[in-house]
Amino acid sequence: MIDFQNVAYSYGSDALLRDVSLHLAPGSFHFLTGPSGAGKSTLLKLCYMELMPSSGQLDVFGREVRSMSRDDIARTRRRIGVVHQDCQFLDHLPLTENLALPLTVAGRDPEAEAGNIRDLMGWVGLAARAGATPPELSGGERQRAALARAVIMDPELLLADEPTGNVDWEMSLRLLQLLVELNRLGKTVLVATHDLNLIRAAKSQVPARVLRIANRGLHLAGADL
Numbered sequence: 129m130i131d132f133q134n135v136a137y138s139y140g141s142d143a144l145l146r147d148v149s150l151h152l153a154p155g156s157f158h159f160l161t162g163p164s165g166a167g168k169s170t171l172l173k174l175c176y177m178e179l180m181p182s183s184g185q186l187d188v189f190g191r192e193v194r195s196m197s198r199d200d201i202a203r204t205r206r207r208i209g210v211v212h213q214d215c216q217f218l219d220h221l222p223l224t225e226n227l228a229l230p231l232t233v234a235g236r237d238p239e240a241e242a243g244n245i246r247d248l249m250g251w252v253g254l255a256a257r258a259g260a261t262p263p264e265l266s267g268g269e270r271q272r273a274a275l276a277r278a279v280i281m282d283p284e285l286l287l288a289d290e291p292t293g294n295v296d297w298e299m300s301l302r303l304l305q306l307l308v309e310l311n312r313l314g315k316t317v318l319v320a321t322h323d324l325n326l327i328r329a330a331k332s333q334v335p336a337r338v339l340r341i342a343n344r345g346l347h348l349a350g351a352d353l
């Protein structure tokens with residue numbers, strides 16, 4: 129699904145990530161951890177093809193990213209759902225319309241998928257908040273709405289960047305439950321997080337692998353996490 133082979137990435141002259149090799153198999157669940165500024169968001173952006181490797185080979189759904197046209201990238205991105213660190217909603221639109229946006233962009237009719245949108249709002253426990261705008265929601269509600277929007281296109285791969293940032297422990301566990309459910313439905317999940325307690329809680333529910341970025345490289349974390 130995603131294959132990094134000796135990938136490096138630099139924003140400037142210094143390499144931020146070096147010699148990164150990673151294979152995300154279909155249906156797997158991975159956490160990505162490491163100190164602030166280590167490059168977790170950068171690695172997710174490489175998976176989403178927002179950034180291109182400075183060197184090495186990166187295949188997304190079996191295609192080498194640098195050989196893809198803009199249309200190929202747009203088509204491939206429809207197979208990937210993203211939960212951004214800052215949610216990235218359009219604040220003047222109610223939640224239902226924010227959720228419908230990816231459908232509109234993909235040329236689908238949101239009216240025809242109103243039932244699907246309603247079901248997803250119910251799944252994340254926001255059925256009663258459908259008409260609210262994002263600034264009217266709590267942090268935990270926004271994070272759940274961001275997760276619902278990320279899966280509206282039924283992606284095969286879900287990339288989540290600190291999906292439990294700024295929420296309390298109870299809400300973190302609820303969000304984790306949703307991510308685990310998605311994985312049990314067959315979706316491949318990659319979650320960047322600082323929260324080692326969240327990773328420990330997940331490991332009792334799902335055979336997650338934990339990857340850690342340290343010293344500019346990617347390492348498989350031990351069982352002693």
Ligand SMILES: Nc1ncnc2c1ncn2[C@@H]1O[C@H](COP(=O)(O)OP(=O)(O)OP(=O)(O)O)[C@@H](O)[C@H]1O
Nearest residue numbers: 139140144162163164165166167168169170171322
């Ligand atoms: N567009 C950019 N231009 C230049 N440097 C950048 C850019 N985006 C990120 N960086 C730098 O790259 C480094 C890694 O950033 P990144 O956001 O990937 O880290 P992170 O591990 O996700 O951090 P955090 O846990 O704080 O979110 C940081 O030093 C950051 O300042």
